[in-house]
Amino acid sequence: MTFTTDPALRPIEHKVDEGIPLSREDGVALLRTGDLHALGRMAKRAKERKSGKNVFYVLNRYINSTNVCYAGCRFCSFAADENKERDRAVRMTADEVFAKALETGTNFNQLHIVGGHDPRQLSLDYWLPLMRRFKEALPHVQLSLFTAAEIDYLARRHRLPYDDVLAQLKDAGLDNINGGGAEVFSERFRKLVCPNKVDAANWLRLHEVAHAQGIASNATMLYGTIETLEERVEHLIALRESQERSPGFNAFIPLAFHPDGNELSDCGWTSGLDDIRMFATARLMLHNFDHIKAYWMIQGLKVCQVALHFGADDMDGTHGSTDEERIYHSAGTQSGQYVDDREFRRLIGEAGYVPVRRNTTYDLFPPDWKPEQGESDVVRARRLQPRAMAGASGD
């Protein structure tokens, strides 16, 4: 039993050790506790039961292919109206996206692309040929493309059910759906902050249909605006229940709100303590998620290194050495665009953990692995197999 000055943590620790899912009240107690040391010890123990001393990173190429979007989410500093903000609007052609991905060589294992709900780019005609081109040129690279919000928009534009559009994306090479667009599932929050994007039920349903088809995914939550602590915990519980219904989430990534240049700027920045509590609470609530990711672009390298002692077991990865990330840079992040993989290994090692190179679905690579080496020394993770999903409706 961990020594704690907060009596509310004792029964929670017992449940965690017994593998009993934590309740809404437990989650709120974790987010409120003043005993950060006890919280950290519990989260660290839960994380080490899953990953041991390993902390993961990926050699990644990150691109925002368009920021044209008319959804009007109030926390967003990234979206541009191409008619009113011509100097800010960026829409890359398929050739430009392809060239940008290969600009810094081919030694990466994940291509991560997300963008706005752009009526002229977000279509199967644009993406399917581009995805096939990537798979042909970069067979060792996993395609981590879109969020559920983007795929929902794509499906509605083509008037296709989710299972149809996802089958076409998978056939063209989609390995993973990024975790964004979840924001906070609360209906109250979505009505006030992001009424024009996919609702919570459909965000979850789309991921569940994808998992049933063998497409992996991640999940996120945007915290630090107008959500209550109860709404944060309910969001985590909804993810946990979704993972029970249709497993396939690999990692949960807490996304701290950034206030520059958007309508919610009065909410200000999250604090370091709020960030740390979020990592630990996520680790303890999401017992059926294998990984909690501390994404350096968002909380910064220093907080993310500390988060390794508060439940996080993944630092995301490199972005390539050109300036491609626009979402958080539009909103004021002080993180740069690029961190060398040697720096990840140094930070992870200094925190007392073993740095392990991975791809999107957690196949493991030697740190100096290169595409020409082939796959002989890659440790394959158990891959998600397509399966019939009980209760899945047509889409």
Ligand code: SF4
């Ligand atoms: S968060 Fe995404 S969907 Fe919402 S306005 Fe920004 S780019 Fe568009």
